[in-house]
Amino acid sequence: MMTSNSYWQRLKVAFQYFMPQIYLTQIAGWFAKQKWGKITHFVIKAFAKKYNIDMSIAQKEQFSDYASFNEFFYSSVKRKRTSN
Known part of the structure; x- marks a missing residue:
């Protein structure tokens, strides 16, 4: 018997196999x-x-x-303070 997690994994792999990579990249970039707002913050x-x-x-x-998400992904980190 296949678990729901295993089924979900197979479904994701099948989607990636059949969908051309350029479309996956464009969809991910769009999202x-x-x-x-709150949906973005939750993600x-x-x-x-x-x-x-x-x-x-x-x-x-x-x-x-x-x-x-792009703003988050490309965000800056704090600079380290140097002790002189």
Whole structure:
């Protein structure tokens, strides 16, 4: 018996196999630049949690400070202070 997780994985792989790579890239790019307010903030927060992103080193530490996933992805980190 196939679990729902295994089914979902197979479905994602099949989608990627049949969909030309250029279209997947265009779709992902379109989603990344959308500014959907709370939905965007939720996606960014989920991404940061899944990949253990340390927001304390980001210039903008709050998820709500990012208008799009692209803005979050290309954000700056804080500079290290040097002791002289």
